[in-house]
């Protein structure tokens with residue numbers, strides 16, 4: 157049997173796809189997505205949903221009928237008969253949507269611009285169809301203006317942008333705004349015109365990024381929310397929140413904080429079944445790796461359960477695509493989707509000498525003959541091992557697609573890729589090899605002028621990288637290559653990630669170069685531009701130490717302890733003392749937000765370089781103040797003062813020992829750890845007392861919050877209000893001390909505990925911000941700020957209760973949730 161399926165794209169266009177008995181949903185997605193220029197790797201983010209009416213609709217996730225990738229199209233009329241109008245089997249209608257969101261939209265922009273643009277159009281469409289009129293008029297106007305300017309630039313119309321009929325634009329894009337009686341029409345038009353003027357020369361990419369950033373806040377397109385109940389039955393109703401960053405999380409309602417339930421990568425099986433014949437309620441069971449108890453969730457309908465399972469499975473598959481390897485379809489086809497402009501024919505390359513071997517294969521010197529100019533050039537070729545794991549192939553591919561986008565005098569450039577197995581990465585040759593070896597070999601003659609030149613070149617490359625929102629995550633002399641005695645270049649992008657400016661990337665697995673890492677990267681596996689800055693400092697230290705490795709003779713386990721106690725690498729003999737002090741006091745500041753930005757550092761390094769070039773003696777060299785305004789790097793999550801509250805010396809030691817283990821263990825190891833550790837064998841009574849103390853202190857926080865909530869109204873005298881708030885914070889302080897006495901038993905628990913601690917730290921930070929605003933608040937904002945304080949205290953109580961559950965005994969998950977919910 158053959159038939160025709162119609163797939164609607166964002167923007168209303170559609171594609172017809174012929175199907176036979178065997179055609180699956182997955183196949184249709186592939187055909188349509190590839191047809192609109194989406195690469196095979198990005199296809200994994202897409203899904204199809206059934207159109208149940210005469211025209212495509214963009215309903216909320218709960219109501220959508222998402223189609224299982226292995227479902228055959230011919231089965232659909234039968235399975236979905238009750239949703240489809242009669243006679244619809246002649247032509248099945250579906251919509252192609254990006255459902256499984258990427259970790260970072262900026263990374264998507266770099267790796268697949270078509271998929272990135274598709275996502276943007278989808279989000280904008282959703283916004284205009286369903287959300288725009290409910291939200292701030294400013295956002296609606298700004299997004300509309302960006303859209304108008306983009307379309308205007310795209311079509312290169314003859315007319316002037318100023319001639320655009322503003323009224324008509326507003327009518328078409330946000331008609332509901334016009335019916336809002338509280339908004340003055342003339343004011344609206346004026347504001348819209350101002351936005352049009354502002355964005356008239358904004359580039360397409362910038363415009364898309366700006367509009368996505370605005371919409372992320374409003375549409376929250378990176379998460380989906382499901383009404384559900386934890387456990388079997390409907391006794392613990394919550395909102396489940398699912399997304400690539402949140403994992404599977406829950407909250408009591410939209411105003412409450414979200415707590416992570418599980419990380420998606422720990423799910424090894426998803427199944428669901430209707431609970432009773434007479435009811436629509438459906439129970440979903442998630443089996444977890446490491447023998448952890450399965451998680452049970454009840455949903456109100458089978459479709460909802462299917463939708464949740466589809467989402468969890470899809471996001472997990474996308475993430476394992478990056479972490480674990482390429483999908484099976486890709487493994488079979490021995491050519492990987494790579495843009496044609498970087499493909500190189502293998503016969504144009506002649507391999508010569510072996511330069512060295514890396515994790516993924518050998519690197520050779522080679523000759524590449526440019527087919528257009530016939531010119532021959534010496535290059536380096538990274539040959540991917542033939543028996544390489546798909547994960548390795550994927551990492552190399554990832555590295556190549558990142559390198560392709562970087563064009564900088566001090567970043568090794570990618571020339572091309574031979575994609576058939578074994579994959580070859582053709583890169584610019586650095587004839588003098590790795591910087592660390594070079595420094596060691598040439599140490600007898602290398603002057604300070606050259607050392608500071610290298611420091612400035614690396615800094616320059618990082619300024620560029622950070623300006624494109626990338627963090628390198630592995631800055632070290634071993635990853636810098638020497639192209640000439642006067643030129644070094646940054647290489648090895650295997651660990652790089654695209655980040656939003658303020659974002660912190662949390663690495664989930666893999667070996668880490670502990671001695672180069674910032675404390676937050678070691679302790680919490682957080683990477684940001686600020687952690688790159690710390691690593692740059694270590695790399696500068698390596699340069700002035702002429703290739704000596706940092707912390708030689710100190711175990712990985714002790715390094716972090718020394719750093720947290722205030723120790724730092726010693727001043728190398730060749731380093732100007734003032735410059736070393738800058739490293740020590742600023743670049744190696746424990747708190748990420750206190751470190752200077754890479755641009756600020758660049759200013760300082762250039763200044764020091766000028767002085768060295770003018771033959772100033774080391775002790776005459778002066779390091780000025782950072783000139784740029786501080787901080788694009790605000791690593792909110794790693795506000796260490798509050799986090800260090802939890803980290804007693806013993807715990808630091810334990811953590812450090814585990815860091816040692818990370819380095820020794822291979823990737824992808826199972827999370828479950830030996831419960832027979834020294835901690836587990838500590839006195840049961842002692843543990844019981846600690847648990848009791850914690851329980852009491854959490855109750856103390858909850859009671860204090862209840863007193864605050866009960867006593868508060870707009871007329872509460874401020875002295876009374878402050879008294880109740882102080883009561884909450886002092887109980888909180890006590891609770892934190894008790895919490896630091898207890899350590900999680902398994903890696904999974906530790907992740908959850910860390911998350912909750914971070915949430916508490918954030919709550920505390922928010923609270924102190926609001927309290928300080930309150931001191932100078934005027935009448936109108938005074939009570940709204942006080943209400944914010946009460947709200948934050950409520951969230952703190954929920955998070956403290958969660959922390960208590962995570963840190964104490966390990967009853968079944970269900971009991972934990974019911975206890976949690978009763979407590980709240």
Ligand SMILES: Nc1ncnc2c1ncn2[C@@H]1O[C@H](COP(=O)(O)OP(=O)(O)OP(=O)(O)O)[C@@H](O)[C@H]1O
Nearest residue numbers: 511512513514515516519536583584585586589590
């Ligand atoms: N473009 C290049 N020019 C000259 N030598 C290079 C070049 N790229 C890599 N090398 C050298 O080849 C060797 C292997 O490099 P490769 O990048 O594969 O591995 P690595 O840096 O040791 O570690 P990893 O496998 O983790 O990336 C290293 O000695 C490196 O210095």
